[in-house]
Every structure is written in structure tokens, then in C-alpha cells.
Amino acid sequence: MKKFLSWFAISFSLFFTALDAHPLKEPEFKSLKFLPPKIESHSLQSGATLFMLEDHELPLVQLTALVRTGTMFESEREVGLASLCGALLRAGGTTKRKVEKMDEELEFMGASLESGIDLESGSISLSILSKDLDKGLNLFFEMLTTPNFDKKKLEIEKAKIIETIRRRNDDPFQIARREFRKLLYGSKHPLSRTQEIPFIKKISRKDLFNFYQQYYFPNNMMIAISGDFSSKEIIQKLENYFSFWKKEKKELAGVFSLEEKERFLKKTRGVGFAEKKINQASILIGQLGIKRHNPDRFALEVLNEILGGSSSSRLYKEVRSRSGLAYWVGSSFSEPYDYGIIAAGCQTKSETLGQAIRSIFKQVESLRDSLVSEEELKTAKDALINSFVFRYNSSHAIVTQKMNLDYFGFAKDYLETYTQKIEEITASQLLEVARKYLKPEEMTLMAVGEEASFDVPLKEFGTVKPIDLKINE
Amino acid sequence: MKRILFLLLLLVQSSLIFSDSSNPIQNLEKRVIEQTLPNGLKILILERHQAPLVSFQMMFKTGGVDETSGKTGLAHLFEHMLFKGTKTIGTKDYDKEKTVLEEIDKTALEILEAESDQEKLNLEKIKALKKKMETLETEHQKWVIPEEYDQIYIRHGAEGLNAFTGQDMTGFVVSLPSNKWELYFLMESERMKNPVLREFYKERDVVMEERRMRYETAPQGALWENFISLAFKAHPYASPTIGWTSDIKNLTLRDAQEFFSKHYVSNNATVVIVGDVRAKEVLEKFNAYFLSLSSGALPSSYKTVEPAQTGEKRSLVHFDAEPSLLMGFKKPNPPHSDNFVMEMMEQLLSRGRSSRFYRNIVEKKIALSVWASNGNPGERYPNLIVFGGSPRKPFKNKDLEIAILQELGRLKKERVSEQELEKILNQIEADFIRNLSSNSGMASQLAYNQVVLGDWKYLFQYLKKMRQITPEELQKAAQKYFVEDTKTATFLERERLGLP
Numbered sequence: 023m024k025k026f027l028s029w030f031a032i033s034f035s036l037f038f039t040a041l042d043a044h045p046l047k048e049p050e051f052k053s054l055k056f057l058p059p060k061i062e063s064h065s066l067q068s069g070a071t072l073f074m075l076e077d078h079e080l081p082l083v084q085l086t087a088l089v090r091t092g093t094m095f096e097s098e099r100e101v102g103l104a105s106l107c108g109a110l111l112r113a114g115g116t117t118k119r120k121v122e123k124m125d126e127e128l129e130f131m132g133a134s135l136e137s138g139i140d141l142e143s144g145s146i147s148l149s150i151l152s153k154d155l156d157k158g159l160n161l162f163f164e165m166l167t168t169p170n171f172d173k174k175k176l177e178i179e180k181a182k183i184i185e186t187i188r189r190r191n192d193d194p195f196q197i198a199r200r201e202f203r204k205l206l207y208g209s210k211h212p213l214s215r216t217q218e219i220p221f222i223k224k225i226s227r228k229d230l231f232n233f234y235q236q237y238y239f240p241n242n243m244m245i246a247i248s249g250d251f252s253s254k255e256i257i258q259k260l261e262n263y264f265s266f267w268k269k270e271k272k273e274l275a276g277v278f279s280l281e282e283k284e285r286f287l288k289k290t291r292g293v294g295f296a297e298k299k300i301n302q303a304s305i306l307i308g309q310l311g312i313k314r315h316n317p318d319r320f321a322l323e324v325l326n327e328i329l330g331g332s333s334s335s336r337l338y339k340e341v342r343s344r345s346g347l348a349y350w351v352g353s354s355f356s357e358p359y360d361y362g363i364i365a366a367g368c369q370t371k372s373e374t375l376g377q378a379i380r381s382i383f384k385q386v387e388s389l390r391d392s393l394v395s396e397e398e399l400k401t402a403k404d405a406l407i408n409s410f411v412f413r414y415n416s417s418h419a420i421v422t423q424k425m426n427l428d429y430f431g432f433a434k435d436y437l438e439t440y441t442q443k444i445e446e447i448t449a450s451q452l453l454e455v456a457r458k459y460l461k462p463e464e465m466t467l468m469a470v471g472e473e474a475s476f477d478v479p480l481k482e483f484g485t486v487k488p489i490d491l492k493i494n495e
Numbered sequence: 496m497k498r499i500l501f502l503l504l505l506l507v508q509s510s511l512i513f514s515d516s517s518n519p520i521q522n523l524e525k526r527v528i529e530q531t532l533p534n535g536l537k538i539l540i541l542e543r544h545q546a547p548l549v550s551f552q553m554m555f556k557t558g559g560v561d562e563t564s565g566k567t568g569l570a571h572l573f574e575h576m577l578f579k580g581t582k583t584i585g586t587k588d589y590d591k592e593k594t595v596l597e598e599i600d601k602t603a604l605e606i607l608e609a610e611s612d613q614e615k616l617n618l619e620k621i622k623a624l625k626k627k628m629e630t631l632e633t634e635h636q637k638w639v640i641p642e643e644y645d646q647i648y649i650r651h652g653a654e655g656l657n658a659f660t661g662q663d664m665t666g667f668v669v670s671l672p673s674n675k676w677e678l679y680f681l682m683e684s685e686r687m688k689n690p691v692l693r694e695f696y697k698e699r700d701v702v703m704e705e706r707r708m709r710y711e712t713a714p715q716g717a718l719w720e721n722f723i724s725l726a727f728k729a730h731p732y733a734s735p736t737i738g739w740t741s742d743i744k745n746l747t748l749r750d751a752q753e754f755f756s757k758h759y760v761s762n763n764a765t766v767v768i769v770g771d772v773r774a775k776e777v778l779e780k781f782n783a784y785f786l787s788l789s790s791g792a793l794p795s796s797y798k799t800v801e802p803a804q805t806g807e808k809r810s811l812v813h814f815d816a817e818p819s820l821l822m823g824f825k826k827p828n829p830p831h832s833d834n835f836v837m838e839m840m841e842q843l844l845s846r847g848r849s850s851r852f853y854r855n856i857v858e859k860k861i862a863l864s865v866w867a868s869n870g871n872p873g874e875r876y877p878n879l880i881v882f883g884g885s886p887r888k889p890f891k892n893k894d895l896e897i898a899i900l901q902e903l904g905r906l907k908k909e910r911v912s913e914q915e916l917e918k919i920l921n922q923i924e925a926d927f928i929r930n931l932s933s934n935s936g937m938a939s940q941l942a943y944n945q946v947v948l949g950d951w952k953y954l955f956q957y958l959k960k961m962r963q964i965t966p967e968e969l970q971k972a973a974q975k976y977f978v979e980d981t982k983t984a985t986f987l988e989r990e991r992l993g994l995p
Contacts, residue, residue, distance in 0.1 A: 044583075045582075045583035045589075046583040046584055046647075046685070048647075048678065048681065049681060051674050051675050051678070052674050053674065054547055054674040055547075056546075056547045079545055080928050082925075082928055122854075125849040126918075129846075129849045129918055129921075129922060130918045131921060131925070132921040132923075132925025133925065149929065151925055177860075178857075178858055178860060181860045181887060182863055182887075185888065188817060189863070189885070191816075192714050193714070298815070299815060300711070300712040300815075301707055301711055301712065302707035302708060302711065302712050333578075333642060333645040334641075334642040334643070334646035338642060342701055343641045343642055343694060343697065343698075343701075344636065344694075344697065345697070346697035346699070346700030346701050346704075347700070348704050349704040349705035349708055350708065369704065369707075369708050370704060371704065371707060401650050404651075404652075405652065408650070408672060409649075409652040409653070409654055409672070411548065411652070411672050412652075412654045412670070414547075414548075416545070417545070
């Protein structure tokens with residue numbers, strides 16, 4: 023249930039030096055024998071790639087399609103267009119069928135069909151009992167190929183988005199995350215920009231059509247399917263559906279990303295602050311890190327587990343268990359198409375904000391100052407390696423994972439070599455990446471809370487920039 | 496982790512079932528293996544060998560509702576404490592550590608006593624005691640191996656290590672690679688036999704932070720707490736599971752120890768295991784690890800009965816956030832047959848895009864979202880069906896309330912069509928099949944049905960019960976329960992009403 027932390031681990035050195043004498047005697051475990059099921063892949067004539075995994079345990083089929091699009095392709099003046107397009111593809115009906123009818127049919131079968139567009143991809147997912155698969159596929163393709171983007175439904179979706187924008191300052195932690203990204207990327211980057219009411223109001227049905235036509239064509243998508251179906255039959259069925267939909271030759275739009283030099287632009291600490299009259303402050307501390315496919319990611323993953331990635335990490339032990347300063351404390355790193363974020367943070371009462379910030383910095387610095395012990399390193403690596411098998415949790419997880427790795431251009435043997443790469447990480451590599459990526463004197467801070475109650479003035483941590491939360495209607 | 500879930504029931508109740516003979520999942524019920532040790536501890540095992548993984552859940556029939564007045568929050572704080580280790584986990588030398596722990600407890604009680612004398616506060620004395628406490632806690636840290644309990648699990652590849660406390664129960668969950676399944680027995684039997692409640696007063700601070708995060712700075716949490724405590728005036732469901740601030744501040748280690756010995760007895764718990772294990776092997780070890788756990792007299796189940804409500808209750812939460820509301824009606828708890836009718840109401844009103852709330856409220860742009868949830872804040876005692884939502888500007892809470900009431904009015908006036916009922920039943924069946932593909936989902940449903948409702952087999956009777964509901968019963972129940980006298984409504988708004 024922990025939202026912000028992933029569940030890997032780290033150790034405490036004293037534990038292991040005392041391991042032989044430890045009073046708790048662990049049982050002996052057999053080694054895990056597991057051969058992941060083989061995913062069949064197939065290139066359809068239309069140019070779409072298909073990944074399949076049959077699993078007849080339950081009379082259920084799940085299908086997920088990925089379309090190469092994303093909010094990152096929007097221009098700066100049309101932020102919101104892509105997510106509206108993704109939502110309306112489903113909510114706007116088709117030229118053959120009103121959406122109300124589609125909803126009734128799907129829900130009568132206990133099925134679900136959903137569509138959306140994220141930062142780097144569009145997705146459509148179908149979950150249906152295998153006896154209804156043909157009906158489900160029919161609706162899936164009808165939606166994909168003949169969407170209507172009904173004008174009334176567009177107005178409803180726009181109204182929902184506008185109301186969501188109006189509510190974006192209700193939750194303090196949400197404010198902290200959003201404004202933190204803006205401080206790091208500036209306000210125009212796809213990783214930080216936000217939807218605004220005046221722009222949303224201007225989006226028209228025609229804009230959605232244009233966006234749709236730009237990205238939704240068969241040779242720009244992949245499909246993963248798992249469950250109770252026959253591979254041979256499904257290939258035939260999909261070939262039939264796709265034969266009515268033509269291949270396209272289109273160049274995807276360019277995407278805004280940071281220049282190498284921009285990443286290193288900030289040389290001094292800056293503090294963003296948004297005032298909210300509440301008794302608990304939210305704080306995020308961090309800087310830009312790595313892009314996807316950076317080989318340092320394995321060392322960073324281990325480093326993050328040690329710093330704040332689990333409930334036995336240094337931050338958790340120090341800020342939560344030992345000091346009682348926070349319920350949520352942790353760290354994370356991301357690796358999107360552009361430079362991601364490496365950050366730590368917590369929520370603590372106003373009167374201990376300064377104390378908590380100092381404590382977080384101290385833990386960050388400890389990783390730069392000295393080598394982690396061999397025991398601590400081993401525990402973190404063991405945690406990552408032992409929990410790796412959870413990636414094969416369900417047939418659909420397996421097949422979509424394969425598709426995602428392909429979509430994002432990972433090496434073919436990424437999964438097969440993952441545990442070995444973690445195993446090879448050394449303490450001196452960790453020290454190297456810590457010094458390369460964690461620079462406390464250049465980190466950005468974002469705080470939300472009631473300034474008058476803070477124990478330490480924020481200016482102690484850098485030049486304070488007050489943030490205006492006003493929403494333009 | 497270690498959090499309470501006030502909406503847990505929303506999840507648990509999407510738990511459903513299949514029982515007609517055309518059902519492709521036959522004999523699932525027969526695949527569940529059940530055994531009870533002489534000390535009353537029950538185990539349920541469901542083998543699934545699709546992946547080399549296994550999920551566990553241990554649930555105790557004890558929660559917020561079992562606390563006494565002045566000690567609210569104790570069940571939840573105690574749940575946190577069970578992650579603090581044992582006599583063999585989390586310590587460098589328990590015998591030496593114990594001496595310091597005793598000193599800490601003594602000093603904490605002295606501080607409480609000194610602070611309780613409001614009339615003549617001896618500030619000097621309090622200051623000295625707090626100083627002493629600090630020294631003792633520093634001394635204690637020398638003996639502690641922090642978070643070793645979590646660390647052992649995590650090092651072995653555990654996922655989803657967590658626990659939750661509700662009004663009705665407390666659950667401990669974790670999943671492991673299946674070759675490590677025996678680790679679970681070792682770790683759980685250790686903490687049930689020999690827990691050491693170390694760092695208690697720091698953990699109490701952690702819970703205060705949790706309270707601030709979930710209920711004091713989060714509009715939905717603040718609204719929920721206010722609403723529930725208004726709806727009930729005498730029954731313990733009125734108090735939040737996380738506890739009132741002043742109660743949490745006054746909880747002591749002794750309270751926690753007492754709570755443990757009273758409620759954490761073997762005959763008050765069920766262990767559920769779903770996944771890639773062999774039941775025979777598991778049962779053999781189950782005896783070995785848990786036979787020596789002690790049983791005890793089950794705590795008194797007497798609870799003040801909520802007096803009949805005799806008029807609508809309303810309240811306002813003033814909060815710096817956009818408006819939202821909660822509204823609820825009193826109703827019986829399971830196994831009362833009307834409870835199942837209310838389950839059906841929940842689905843009819845708010846399940847999916849073709850539901851009545853979505854079509855008639857969201858699509859009319861009155862609300863951003865609106866939902867129904869039966870069985871709050873618990874199901875061991877008579878409870879509420881709750882409706883909630885957020886109006887969309889320019890509509891206000893009042894407009895949304897009227898829109899919801901109109902939908903409830905329709906249920907009173909018009910019979911639901913067979914087609915609409917059939918749709919709900921089909922959705923429930925499909926959900927049941929989907930849930931079967933999750934080890935942890937199955938484990939929590941089996942545990943919940945066994946511990947809170949009294950028998951895991953109820954899980955497999957649910958659909959049958961739902962199938963028996965007629966349009967007439969729905970109409971009758973709507974007329975009986977959706978009435979002014981048992982209604983409670985709470986609005987959260989930024990603006991104050993303002994007095995003349």
C-alpha cells in the first residue's frame with residue numbers, strides 16, 4: 023500500500039557482522055527453479071507487432087495495445103489535447119454506435135474497455151470473458167478505427183478536466199510534486215507543464231481528430247494479449263480486422279528535451295515555497311539525474327534502495343524510526359526519455375521541517391562521503407534479485423512487460439541479464455554514482471506548509487522563491 | 496506500509512463469486528483447505544501454481560471498534576508496533592536492552608503524570624524528565640538494530656509487506672517467492688510469541704504524523720472523520736481508527752502490552768495462504784511453528800448499541816479546499832438479507848459508465864465524481880451505506896445532494912428492470928474470475944470473510960445471495976432505508992456560513 027516507495031531493500035551493517043551469532047535461525051531454502059514462459063511475437067501484415075501468451079487457467083482474455091504517441095508530442099500551447107484525445111477515443115463513441123450503447127454492451131458482458139494517453143504512449147486495454155472475445159474485439163477495433171469524438175461528450179470530459187484543475191491545490195503533497203517538477207524543468211517542458219483552463223476551453227473536436235489521425239495507425243502500435251485464446255486463431259482474427267485499416271507513412275512530431283548544458287545550469291541551491299495554512303509540511307529535495315538506457319541505472323537503483331527505497335532504508339530508519347519525524351519518508355529516481363529526477367522527501371509537522379531537511383541532507387551526504395559496507399550492499403542487491411521474480415506475477419504482466427521493453431527500445435536480453443547486472447555492482451561504483459549524481463549544494467528544494475511555524479527559516483537552505491498557486495480560469 | 500485503510504471495505508467488497516453449475520470455475524470452494532490447531536488458530540490454504548509466488552494474510556478480529564473510551568488509536572498503534580521486532584530480531588542483546596526499555600517506560604509514565612496535573616504544572620520537573628527520556632532513548636539505540644524485521648523479509652525478496660487496521664479487524668500481509676514460504680511462518684510466529692514493543696514513543700510520534708497526513712491536511716480524510724463521528728453517537732464506530740489526537744498522545748507502552756495479551760490470542764486469528772505451495776508440507780510446519788501460541792478468553796464483545804436516530808444530522812467541515820460531500824443512511828450489517836440488497840444498490844448506482852450516478856449526475860456535469868459504498872465504517876455492527884462526491888462549479892454541494900437524493904427517490908418509485916439486474920450480476924461474476932488471478936486478492940477475501948463475517952464460505956455464497964434479490968425487494972429496501980430520520984450529511988467547504 024505504500025504509494026511512493028518501491029519495495030526493495032537494504033541492510034544494517036551490524037546485523038551482518040553478527041550474523042553467525044544471530045539468535046534467529048532461518049530455515050534452509052531451496053533455490054527457486056523457474057523458467058519464465060516464452061512469449062510468442064508476431065508481425066502482422068499491417069505493421070503492428072503482436073505479443074501473445076496463452077494461459078487457460080481462467081476463462082478470461084486481457085489485451086493491451088500501445089500506440090506511439092504521448093503528451094510529450096503536444097505543443098506548448100495545446101497542453102491537454104493528448105489526454106483528451108485518449109479519453110474521448112473511448113468516451114466519444116464511434117461513427118457506428120453511440121457510446122451509451124457501447125457502455126451497456128460491455129458492462130452487460132462484465133467487460134471493460136479503456137483508453138488513455140500518458141507522457142510517452144497511448145494505451146487501450148480490454149478485459150473480457152473468453153466466451154465474449156469476438157464481441158470484445160469487434161468493439162475494440164470499432165473504437166480504434168472509427169472514433170466519433172462526439173461533441174457533447176467532449177464538453178463533458180472538458181468539464182471534468184477543468185474541475186480537476188480547479189482542485190489541484192487541495193492536496194499539499196500534490197502541490198509539492200507539481201511545483202518541484204516546474205522548478206527543475208522550467209514550466210514548458212513536457213515533464214513539468216500543466217493543463218490550464220483557458221487552453222482546455224479552446225480544444226475542439228477537430229483538434230482531437232487531427233491528433234488521432236497523426237498517431238493512430240496500425241504500423242504505429244503494438245498489441246499484447248494474454249489468457250484463454252488460441253494464438254493461431256487470434257492472429258487470423260487480428261489480420262482480418264487490420265485489413266480494413268491502412269498503413270501510414272508519417273513522421274512523428276519532434277519532442278522538446280533539455281540540452282546537456284541545461285541540466286548543469288543550476289549551480290546553487292534554490293528553494294521553492296508555497297504557503298498553505300496546515301499543520302504538516304511537505305518537502306521534496308533533489309535534482310535532475312539520468313535518461314532511460316543510461317548504464318548507471320543499475321548502480322542508481324541499488325543506491326536508491328539504500329537511501330530511501332524501502333522500509334529498511336537509511337532515510338526510513340533515521341527520519342522515521344529513530345526520530346519519529348515522519349510517516350512517509352523516502353527517495354526515488356526516474357528515467358524517462360529526457361533527464362529524470364533523483365529526489366528524496368517527507369511530510370513532517372511544521373515545527374520539525376528544518377530538522378527533517380537537515381536529516382535528509384545528512385543521509386544524502388553519507389552516500390557521497392564513504393563506501394557502503396559490503397553487508398549493506400549485499401542486502402540491497404539480494405532484495406532486488408530475490409524480488410525480481412514478481413515481475414512474472416501474472417500472464418498479462420509478463421506479456422505487457424515484454425511489449426513495454428520493446429516499445430521503449432530496451433536490449434533484447436534486458437530481463438535475462440538484469441539480475442547479473444545488479445549482482446556485479448560494487449561499493450566503489452556506488453560511491454562513484456553518488457558523487458556523480460547527488461550534489462547537495464546544487465539540489466532544489468520544494469516546501470509546502472505554514473511558514474510562520476517552521477523551526478528553521480527556509481532561507482537557510484537557499485534563495486527562497488515564493489510560488490503563486492493561483493489558477494487562471 | 497503500516498497504514499490504516501478507511502476505505503478498505505470498498506476493496507474487500509468487490510469480492511465476489513460464482514456458484515451456478517455452468518460456471519467454469521468449478522470446485523474452487525473444494526480446493527480451499529482448512530485446519531484449526533488445538534489453540535484455535537485457523538489456517539486456510541489455496542494452491543495456485545501459475546507462478547512461483549505465494550501471498551499471505553494473517554487477520555485478527557480486533558480493530559478500532561474494540562478499543563475503550565480514552566484509548567482510541569490503540570489497535571492501530573499496536574499494529575505499527577508489531578514491526579518493531581522480537582527478542583531475537585531487532586536487538587543486539589535483548590537482556591541488556593530490556594533494562595533500558597523498562598527505564599524508558601517508567602520515565603514516560605512519570606512525564607504523563609506530571610503533565611496531567613493541569614492546575615499546578617511543574618515545568619522544571621517536566622523538563623528534567625524529558626531530558627532524562629532523551630538520554631535513555633539514546634542509550635537504548637545502542638542495543639537496537641533498526642527495522643531489522645522488515646529488512647529480513649525484504650532481503651528475501653518480499654513484496655507488499657504491509658498491515659492495516661480497520662474498525663473490525665487488523666491484517667498483516669506479505670508476498671514471497673514460493674521457495675521462501677517457510678520464512679513467513681518463522682517471522683510471524685516470532686512476532687506473535689515474542690514481540691518487543693521497542694521505540695514505542697517514537698512510533699507514537701510517527702502515528703501523529705500519519706494522522707496529520709491523512710486526516711488533518713487531506714480534505715477527504717477530514718471530511719470522512721467528521722462524517723462518521725457525526726453519524727454514530729454512542730457506538731464505538733464513531734471514533735476514528737487512527738484515534739483522536741489527545742488519546743494518541745496519552746497511549747502508553749502498558750496500554751499496548753495489555754492490548755496484545757487480550758486481543759492477539761491464537762483463537763482470534765486466521766492465517767490465509769494462496770499460491771505456489773503444497774498444502775501438506777505447509778500444514779506439517781504450521782503445527783510446528785504455531786502450536787505453542789497461547790489461546791485466551793476472547794475479549795468481551797459487548798458494545799454500546801447505537802440508539803435509533805430520530806432525525807437528519809448535518810455538519811459542515813471548514814477546509815481550504817474545493818467542496819465535497821458525504822451522505823449516509825443507517826442499515827443492518829451482514830448476515831441480514833437487506834445488507835445484500837444494499838450491496839446491489841451500490842452497484843446499480845455507481846458501478847461503471849452505464850451506472851445511474853454516472854449517466855444522470857456526472858454526465859449532466861453536476862459532479863466531477865460521485866460514488867456509493869455499502870458497509871461503512873465496518874461490518875460487524877449495523878452500519879451505513881455512504882454516498883460521496885465532488886460538485887462541479889457552478890454547482891454546489893447542495894445541488895449534488897439533491898441530485899443523489901433524486902436517484903434514491905427513483906429507486907423508491909420505480910422498479911429496477913430485470914435487464915439492469917442481470918447486468919450487475921454479470922459484472923459481479925466477471926469480477927470474481929478476475930480476482931481469482933491475484934493471490935493476494937484471494938487471500939484478503941478469504942481472510943475477511945472468515946474473520947469479520949464469520950465463515951470463509953460466505954465468499955462462495957455471495958453471488959447466490961445476489962441472484963435471489965428481486966426488483967420488489969430493491970424497491971422496498973429503498974423505501975425503508977433511504978429516509979430522513981436515519982440520514983447523515985456532511986459538507987466540506989472553503990467558505991464559512993458566517994454569523995450575523
